[in-house]
Structures are given as structure tokens and as C-alpha cells.
Amino acid sequence: MNPHAKSVISFTPIGIIHSPFTEPAGMPIQPAGAAGVRGTIVLDEKFREGLRDLCGFSRIILIYHLHRSQGYALDVIPFLDTVPHGIFATRAPRRPNAIGLSVVKLLAVNGCELVIEGIDVVDGTPLLDIKPYVPEFDCFPDEKSGWFAGCRDAVTRMRADERFCGKGE
Numbered sequence: 001m002n003p004h005a006k007s008v009i010s011f012t013p014i015g016i017i018h019s020p021f022t023e024p025a026g027m028p029i030q031p032a033g034a035a036g037v038r039g040t041i042v043l044d045e046k047f048r049e050g051l052r053d054l055c056g057f058s059r060i061i062l063i064y065h066l067h068r069s070q071g072y073a074l075d076v077i078p079f080l081d082t083v084p085h086g087i088f089a090t091r092a093p094r095r096p097n098a099i100g101l102s103v104v105k106l107l108a109v110n111g112c113e114l115v116i117e118g119i120d121v122v123d124g125t126p127l128l129d130i131k132p133y134v135p136e137f138d139c140f141p142d143e144k145s146g147w148f149a150g151c152r153d154a155v156t157r158m159r160a161d162e163r164f165c166g167k168g169e
Contacts, residue, residue, distance in 0.1 A: 013126035014050075015043035015112075017064060019119045024068055029079045030091065031102050031118040039104075039119035041127055043112040050130075055109045059133035060116070065126040066098035100125075103133050 019039040021027040028034040041062070043051065054060065071094060077083065078090040087095055100121065108115040114130075 011128050014047045015041050015127040017041050017121050017125040017127050019123045021122050028120040031104055031120050034118045034120040037119055038117050041114040045112055048112050051109055057132040059103055060106045061131040061133050062102045063129040064100050066093045066100045067126055068122055069093040069098045072096045
């Protein structure tokens with residue numbers, strides 16, 4: 001038995017992500033499909049000091065709770081394909097731990113508000129963490145991308161539908 005199976009892990013959001021998307025259906029499925037889409041992050045005041053020096057980065061990584069996702073499926077048909085794949089080989093939202101991540105442009109830091117661009121999440125999404133995007137750490141363009149390699153051109157056009165909005169298994 002997994003010794004961690006009975007562990008309870010809890011996170012407290014550090015802020016809220018605001019975007020123009022009120023529903024998952026119809027929104028971009030990745031930041032690459034959200035070019036020019038602006039949003040904001042309102043960080044809890046007690047975390048303000050943690051934003052020091054963040055304005056020196058052009059991109060940031062957002063880690064957030066997929067709060068509208070219910071349940072999970074281990075086999076899913078992702079937005080960019082027509083055949084099932086294991087959940088861990090996709091970016092589909094119905095995951096055992098509903099955690100999402102997006103790499104977005106950081107346009108401004110105004111006190112506890114961050115202005116961002118390229119946002120692909122539902123308005124009101126709880127933000128768990130922010131990390132700076134560092135190309136030397138985070139960019140590996142020559143790596144294999146599995147089944148996704150055959151459909152990478154569609155990511156900028158694809159929009160979410162309602163396939164992951166229902167209750168899971």
C-alpha cells in the first residue's frame with residue numbers, strides 16, 4: 001500500500017485569477033491559443049512582499065486549482081485528438097488532483113494585482129502559486145511530445161467544449 005495514500009494535502013489559494021471566460025466551454029485550451037487575451041491576478045495582501053523582483057520576468061508560470069473540474073477519468077479523449085489517451089499523457093482537466101498550470105506573459109505588477117496576457121483559465125480560478133519562467137530551466141524545444149506532435153498546429157485554433165464539465169468516475 002502507498003504510505004502516502006492516507007495523507008491529506010491541503011493548499012490555501014494565494015489569490016484569484018480573473019479572465020474574460022465565465023465558462024470552460026469556448027475558452028482556449030492552452031495559453032498558445034489565448035494570444036492577446038488579457039487577465040489579472042489579485043493576490044492576497046499578505047503575499048505582496050513575495051512579488052518583489054517578479055516584474056523583471058516577461059513570463060510567469062501559474063499553478064492553480066481546477067475548481068470547476070469534478071471527478072477524474074484515467075482515459076480521456078483530449079481536445080486535440082479523437083482517440084483516448086491516459087490522463088497523464090494529456091493536459092485534460094479531469095485529473096486525480098485538479099491542478100493546472102499555464103505559462104503567461106507578465107505585463108505589469110501593480111501592488112497586489114498582476115496584469116497578464118495569454119490566459120486560458122476560467123474567471124475566479126484559485127491561484128496556488130507563481131513561479132518565474134526561466135528559459136534556461138523551462139524550455140526544451142527539441143524534446144519528443146508524443147501523440148501531440150501530430151496536432152500541434154491546431155492548438156491556437158482549438159477551443160474547449162463541455163466534455164470535461166460533467167461528474168467523473
